[in-house]
Amino acid sequence: MIHAQASPATYRKITVGALVLLTLIIISGGAVRLTGSGLGCPDWPACNNDQLIAPLEVHAMIEFINRIITGLVSAIVIATVLGSHWRVPRRVDLIWLSWGLVTGVLAQIILGGLVVLYELPPMLVIGHFLLSMLLLWNAVILHWRASADTRPHRDNHRAHWLGNALVGLTSMVIITGTIVTGAGPHGGDEKAERINVTIRDVAQIHGTTVVALLLMLAGLMLWLRLRSAPEHIQFWSRTALGVALAQGVIGYVQYFTGVPELLVGIHIAGAALLWIVTVFYWLNLRGPLVAPQPIVTATTIVP
Incomplete structure (x- = not known):
């Protein structure tokens, strides 16, 4: 059986990736709102009815790209959790912080779906943005704490x-x-x-x-x-x-x-x-x- 391991330096690079992507999703979400593309993909998780990929139309593609970045965020967050368990030496604080990112991203996905399904009510949009800021807070602390033992x-x-x-x-x-x-x-x-x-x-x-x-x-x-x-x-x-x-x-x-x-x-x-x-x-x-x-x-x- 192969036991994966990650050095502190490798794990810190993963946390940098998480921080960058969580920042990028805020910017791409802003682009969706500013271009009026919030309902470019009116359904969720599919873009339109049973069509998973957006049609070649500006608003639909902007919203679809934002969803792709959301997928990348999900992937890097999973990597932070796995890395926290594989890191040598293992640290409980990093494990808890990485799971905090998972919880936040899951909440973001659910809230993002509600934002689309209820056609962009401003209070839900505000909540979505503030939750992104909370995720950034978690990601910064994780990166800072992962700097050394x-x-x-x-x-x-x-x-x-x-x-x-x-x-x-x-x-x-x-x-x-x-x-x-x-x-x-x-x-x-x-x-x-x-x-x-x-x-x-x-x-x-x-x-x-x-x-x-x-x-x-x-x-x-x-x-x-x-x-x-x-x-x-x-x-x-x-x-x-x-x-x-x-x-x-x-x-x-x-x-x-x-x-x-x-x-x-x-x-x-x-x-x-x-x-x-x-x-x-x-x-x-x-x-x-x-x-x-x-x-x-x-x-x-x-x-």
């Missing part, structure tokens, strides 16, 4: 709680952004219903959360610099602030130029990037990865 060590509780606050505020930015989108013109299909709120009001709320996030990131960067924090943490601090600033600029430009599809698509990709950077920043604020201490028992022989 180590565990996180909290050496600064204040930084730990500031990191938690940062994740919470970034979550609010993303959630309010989805509500703005749900009230806006790009619903995935001309007949798709929209959230019955004034887009100007929700955009102002979203903008307020963005400003609050920028102020927090700037203040946190200054605090870390004054405390002479390790360079890798300051790197993530600068990166997070830069991405957030770029997102803010894109958001304001798209709002005042009538939300053109291209800028909205860039903004969606930027939201995924901001979330990934924020989670990495949060993980580094929680403390460095350190080697577990050896367990000393009564039978340990001391030379």
Whole structure:
């Protein structure tokens, strides 16, 4: 009987693949919505009635390609689970995190089917996007923890709680952004219903959360610099602030130029990037990865 094995380096490459594909599915899902292709394949799991492959029509092909990427995501997630069991040495935390991806993808498939069958209700579309962000969170942690046979060590509780606050505020930015989108013109299909709120009001709320996030990131960067924090943490601090600033600029430009599809698509990709950077920043604020201490028992022989 052949026993498969995977080195830590090999498994980490698998986690990179999972992170990339889970990001790509967010971008392709945005393309579906922005091109009005949400009902390009009106049935699920087949594209149209009993026709599995989409016809050569733009909207149908865009939706079909998105479903293909979903299949690739499913494959890489299965690989992360198998790899976590084959990895030498095996680690329980990586196994649990990989199964978290499986659970999330299954939920995504079910929710995606409901989105199509119920013809793109905005609250289901929002839920689908937020679940994608939750999967990204899981994938980033899995990749970070798979870096070596180590565990996180909290050496600064204040930084730990500031990191938690940062994740919470970034979550609010993303959630309010989805509500703005749900009230806006790009619903995935001309007949798709929209959230019955004034887009100007929700955009102002979203903008307020963005400003609050920028102020927090700037203040946190200054605090870390004054405390002479390790360079890798300051790197993530600068990166997070830069991405957030770029997102803010894109958001304001798209709002005042009538939300053109291209800028909205860039903004969606930027939201995924901001979330990934924020989670990495949060993980580094929680403390460095350190080697577990050896367990000393009564039978340990001391030379």
